Amino acid sequence: MRSLFSFLLVLSLAALSGCKPSEVALTAAVDTATNKKITLAFMPKSKGNAYFVSCRQGADAAAKELGIELIFDGPTQPDPAKQNEIIENWITLGVDVIAVACESKDGISTALRKARSKGVKIVTYDSDANPDARDFFVNQATPEGIGYALMDEAARLCNNSGEFAIITASLTAQNMIEWQKHIEARRLAKYPDMKNVALRPCDDLKDKAQAEATILLSAYPNLKLLMNICSPAVPGAAEAVKQAGKSGKVKVIGLGLPNENKRYVKDGTTDTVILWKTVDLGYLTVQAATALAKGQLKSGATHFEGGHLGKFKIVGDNILLGEPFKFTKDNIDQFDF
Amino acid sequence: MKPQQLTRIWPQHETVLLLFIIAEVTYFSLFGRRFCTVDNFTNIVRHSLEIGLLALVMTPIILTAGIDLSVGSTLGLCAVLFGKLWRDAGLDPWLAQICTIGIGGLCGACNALLIAQMKLPPLIVTLATFSLFRGLAEAITQGVDAFTDFPESFLFLGSGQLGQLPIQAWILSAAAIGVWLLVHRTTFGRCFRAIGFSPEGALYAGLPVRRQLALVYVLAGLVAGLASLTYTARFGTAKADAGTGYELFAITAVVLGGTRIFGGVGSVHGTLLGVATLAILNNGLSRLPNLMNIASELSGIVTGVLLLLALTASALPHWLKANQK
Numbered sequence: 063m064r065s066l067f068s069f070l071l072v073l074s075l076a077a078l079s080g081c082k083p084s085e086v087a088l089t090a091a092v093d094t095a096t097n098k099k100i101t102l103a104f105m106p107k108s109k110g111n112a113y114f115v116s117c118r119q120g121a122d123a124a125a126k127e128l129g130i131e132l133i134f135d136g137p138t139q140p141d142p143a144k145q146n147e148i149i150e151n152w153i154t155l156g157v158d159v160i161a162v163a164c165e166s167k168d169g170i171s172t173a174l175r176k177a178r179s180k181g182v183k184i185v186t187y188d189s190d191a192n193p194d195a196r197d198f199f200v201n202q203a204t205p206e207g208i209g210y211a212l213m214d215e216a217a218r219l220c221n222n223s224g225e226f227a228i229i230t231a232s233l234t235a236q237n238m239i240e241w242q243k244h245i246e247a248r249r250l251a252k253y254p255d256m257k258n259v260a261l262r263p264c265d266d267l268k269d270k271a272q273a274e275a276t277i278l279l280s281a282y283p284n285l286k287l288l289m290n291i292c293s294p295a296v297p298g299a300a301e302a303v304k305q306a307g308k309s310g311k312v313k314v315i316g317l318g319l320p321n322e323n324k325r326y327v328k329d330g331t332t333d334t335v336i337l338w339k340t341v342d343l344g345y346l347t348v349q350a351a352t353a354l355a356k357g358q359l360k361s362g363a364t365h366f367e368g369g370h371l372g373k374f375k376i377v378g379d380n381i382l383l384g385e386p387f388k389f390t391k392d393n394i395d396q397f398d399f
Numbered sequence: 400m401k402p403q404q405l406t407r408i409w410p411q412h413e414t415v416l417l418l419f420i421i422a423e424v425t426y427f428s429l430f431g432r433r434f435c436t437v438d439n440f441t442n443i444v445r446h447s448l449e450i451g452l453l454a455l456v457m458t459p460i461i462l463t464a465g466i467d468l469s470v471g472s473t474l475g476l477c478a479v480l481f482g483k484l485w486r487d488a489g490l491d492p493w494l495a496q497i498c499t500i501g502i503g504g505l506c507g508a509c510n511a512l513l514i515a516q517m518k519l520p521p522l523i524v525t526l527a528t529f530s531l532f533r534g535l536a537e538a539i540t541q542g543v544d545a546f547t548d549f550p551e552s553f554l555f556l557g558s559g560q561l562g563q564l565p566i567q568a569w570i571l572s573a574a575a576i577g578v579w580l581l582v583h584r585t586t587f588g589r590c591f592r593a594i595g596f597s598p599e600g601a602l603y604a605g606l607p608v609r610r611q612l613a614l615v616y617v618l619a620g621l622v623a624g625l626a627s628l629t630y631t632a633r634f635g636t637a638k639a640d641a642g643t644g645y646e647l648f649a650i651t652a653v654v655l656g657g658t659r660i661f662g663g664v665g666s667v668h669g670t671l672l673g674v675a676t677l678a679i680l681n682n683g684l685s686r687l688p689n690l691m692n693i694a695s696e697l698s699g700i701v702t703g704v705l706l707l708l709a710l711t712a713s714a715l716p717h718w719l720k721a722n723q724k
Contacts, residue, residue, distance in 0.1 A: 109695065134692045135685060138699075141643070143634050147446050151685060154438040168547040169636040172558075 100355050102348060103133040103152045105162040107188070108140040113319065113340055114163065116399035117188070120344030121161075127369055128352050133157065142166035149173040153180055159355040161200075161347045163188035171195035183354045187347040193379065197354055197361065200347045201380040202338045205237070208317065209244025211386045213253065215334050216287050219313045223255035224286035227278045229299055229316075231266040231292035238291055245289075259285070264295050271298025279306050290316030296335060300326035320389045320397040327394050335389040340399055342371060343383055350381050412657035412713050416672040420679060427683030434686050441565050445633065447678035448567040449474070449626040449642065451671070453649035454656075455578045456619040458670045461653050462582070462591040463615060464598070464662025465514065465521040470623045470649060472532035473506040474642030477627035479536040482546025482637040492553045500624040506532055507620015508613075515612035529646070536639040546637040557632030570629065574622065579667040591615065595662025651702065652677055655709050677702060 104121050106114030118134055125132035133152070137144035142165040150173055152160055160182055164170045167190065174184050174195035184191075187200040216226055228245070230238045242261070249256055259282050264271035275288055275298060288303065290296045296316035300323070303312050309331040318335045326332035349368045353359035359366060366374045366381055375382045389397065428435040453470045460467050477499050484495040506528070513524045559566040582588040590611055593601045602608050631637040656673030658665025680701060685694035 135694055138695050141640070142636070142638070143630070143641070146634055147442075148685070150442055150446070151439075151682065154436060154442055155433055155686060166545065166636060166638065168545060169634055169638070172635040 100128075100130040100159065100352055101133065101155075101157045102130055102351055102355070103135070103155075103157040103160045104344075104348065104351075105134075105136040105145060105148060105160070107136065107145075107163045107165045109136045109138050111140075112321065112399040116340040116397075117163075117344035117347075120341035120346075121348045122344075123341075124345045124348035124352075124369060128349070130348075130352055132348065137165075140165050142169040145170055146173040149177060153177050153182060157182060159183040159185065159351045161185045161187055161351045162191070164191045165189075167191055183351065185347060185351040185354060187343060197379070198350060198359070198376075199380050200343065200350055200383065202343050202383045203386050204380075204382065205240040206244050207384075207386055208336070209241045210248050211336050211388070212241070212289055212291065212315065212317070213245045213248035213256075215315055215336065215388065216289055216313075217249075217253040217256055219315065219333055220256065220286045222253055225257045225259045225282060225284050226287040226289055227260040227262065227282065227285060228258065229262050229264050229271055229274055229278075229288060229290045229292070229295040231295070232263045233261075235292075241291055245291075264292065264298065266292055266294055268294040268298040268301075271295035272302045275299040275302035276306065279303065279308065279312065285312055287313040287315065290314070290318070292316075293318040293322070296332065297322050297326060300331045304329075304331045319399060320394050321399060323389075324394055327389070327391055330391070333390070335394070336386050337389065338383055339387050345369065346371060346374065346381065346383060412709070413666065413669045413672055415712065416656065416669065416676060416709075420672065420676055423676065423679050423683060427679070427686060430688075431683050431686035432688060434683055439682065443678050443682050444571065445565050445567045446682075447674055448571050448633075449630050450645055450648045450652065450678075451571050451674045452574055452622050452626045452629075453619075453645055454652040454670050454674050455574055455667065456615075456622040457646075457649045457653045458578065458656075458658055458665060458667050459582055459588070459591045459615045460521075460619060461650075461658050461660060462595050462662055462665050463612060464595040465612070465615070466525060466650070466660075467510065467521065467616060467619050468525040468646050469506065469510060469528040469532055470619055471642040471645035471647075472529045472536070473503055473620055473623035474627045474630060474645060475639055476506065476532040476536040477503045477624045478631045478637040478641040479539050479546070479639055481627060481631060483539065485549070486546055492550055496553070496628055499628060500621055503624020503627065504617055504621040506623070507617040510620070511613040511616035514616060515609045533639070533643075536641075540639045544638075546631075547635060549632070549635065554632050554635060556629055557634065567629065567633075570625075575667065575671055582667050587611070592663050592665075595659075595664075648677070651706060655706055657709070657713060676705070680705075 102125065106117065108114065121132060135148055145165055146169060149160065153176065160177060162170065164186055171192040174191050178184055184196040185198050185200060186196045188202060190199045220226065228242065249258065260278055262274040262278065264274050271290065271294055278285060278288065279302065288299045290299050296314065296318035300314045303309055303314055309329065314332040315334045315336065317337060319337065320335060323332055323335045327335060346368045350359060350366060353366065361379060363376050366376055368374050374384065433439060457467060457470065480502055481495055481499040484490045484498055485492055490498065510525055510528055513519045514521050556566060561569055582591060590601065590606045593606060594608055594611060598608060627641065630641055652673035653670050654660055655676060656669035658669060681698045684698050685691060690697055
């Protein structure tokens with residue numbers, strides 16, 4: 063047994079050192095090949111998530127149009143450590159550009175910085191890394207855009223006056239506090255007759271949102287609308303309104319995914335679900351990443367021509383996807399995520 | 400051919416596994432993209448350290464016919480507590496590291512007490528602590544707090560190089576040699592197999608069964624504490640979900656390496672080969688041009704098939720012999 067063990071050690075050392083010459087040869091061969099064709103590695107937070115599956119549809123379409131090679135890989139479950147490992151593997155694989163939706167900002171930035179130091183271009187989309195770890199962030203929605211869209215839609219449904227309540231995930235979530243600030247700013251500026259009577263947290267749970275909504279419905283009999291700014295709260299609030307028999311009388315809107323709200327949108331309980339077109343997000347990300355790799359997109363640019371989707375604004379190092387999209391009874395069937 | 404002859408010429412499990420690894424490396428070198436490079440082998444070693452460490456200490460546990468499902472959760476709890484000690488309690492990084500390994504040992508001692516002293520079944524005890532330790536880690540951080548911005552001297556443990564090799568290669572080699580000597584070269588270690596074959600028999604033979612059992616679980620806790628440090632250093636962040644699912648990867652590597660899940664039979668070098676087989680497979684599949692996009696799903700399937708094949712192959716001669724009679 064001892065001899066077997068030492069044999070193994072020797073073998074593994076030999077494998078490590080013996081690889082050097084072939085590495086040089088291989089690297090050279092692949093590099094001349096990639097001068098012609100760009101390799102783009104595209105990572106979701108998790109592969110099974112319907113949201114990212116639809117991002118991929120757009121990414122595939124863009125890759126086909128541009129004639130580049132697209133590698134799509136990521137953790138099967140949201141797992142920041144696995145994201146790091148895949149990025150480190152992509153560096154040694156010799157990809158030209160990486161597009162990634164980051165599960166953990168600080169965790170992934172180490173690996174991304176390493177990639178940049180080896181000359182790999184980095185684009186983040188959906189959720190950003192630290193700014194010094196990437197070249198551009200494809201920003202699907204600014205806090206301002208989300209806040210304004212929610213408030214405008216609420217005012218439209220209430221004819222510009224009446225009471226509404228907000229259900230959020232937690233009172234400390236940074237992004238939601240930011241959205242609320244813009245909702246309030248918009249209300250003050252444009253809809254002074256709208257009155258925000260309550261703000262309740264639901265811990266990002268559908269059940270809790272349903273319970274909170276039920277309490278709000280009985281505590282505020284004049285309530286005209288429930289605005290839900292975390293995705294589980296939208297179906298949660300809709301279920302509460304439906305069970306209270308107030309479908310149509312108390313409106314429900316919010317940020318969420320079309321699929322989990324389809325039922326309530328179709329039966330008229332939920333009026334509008336606000337999000338962005340995820341297919342376009344994937345498409346724009348691949349367009350921008352490819353342009354970056356080819357040197358056509360440089361820092362300091364103020365706009366970007368994103369294939370068949372047209373022109374996009376760039377603010378700082380954020381490429382903006384634009385206004386949020388409204389899913390309603392009329393169009394929700396066209397989306398599956 | 401008679402079954403007896405078959406048993407005699409049937410190759411050792413470890414030899415088959417070694418041949419399989421050589422086949423893997425050859426195949427991926429030929430068809431994978433930039434597989435056979437120093438950078439890539441460095442990556443493979445760096446990424447398999449934590450699972451390797453856990454698999455190494457899982458081997459003596461399974462040899463005694465036990466199991467430890469809590470090692471991944473111990474890793475998570477230790478990572479979070481290391482962050483707490485360093486950032487919130489303001490401990491010197493070195494002192495915090497030593498305390499973290501100690502905490503890992505305490506987690507292991509908790510299992511050891513219930514299994515060795517109270518004689519409760521390891522599967523259930525560690526299933527409970529699996530949930531308990533992860534739950535504690537999540538409660539301490541409320542599931543969202545993450546520790547980051549560790550000092551450079553600590554991050555060396557994750558990204559540093561000593562000589563030509565990554566730091567992980569040295570740690571893994573040292574741990575492998577240590578556990579191998581314990582299991583294969585000490586009288587104390589040989590008793591693990593005796594306990595696995597027959598705990599009652601071992602007891603009547605005068606072996607210190609209780610002390611032996613306690614030791615393997617405490618050792619697993621200590622090493623899980625060490626793994627939490629290398630994991631945190633490699634990743635640059637400590638969060639409550641660190642090491643989720645690692646206990647199953649470790650058990651897979653041990654069983655693939657030829658250790659019998661009912662105890663008594665197995666080897667540490669087999670486990671190392673098991674770890675290498677899986678690590679190379681994961682890495683290589685993600686480099687095959689046409690399969691890159693489904694690499695992670697595919698590696699799940701191939702791992703499952705391999706495990707079944709390995710189990711069947713090692714059971715075949717015994718099965719044939721039994722059916723002859």
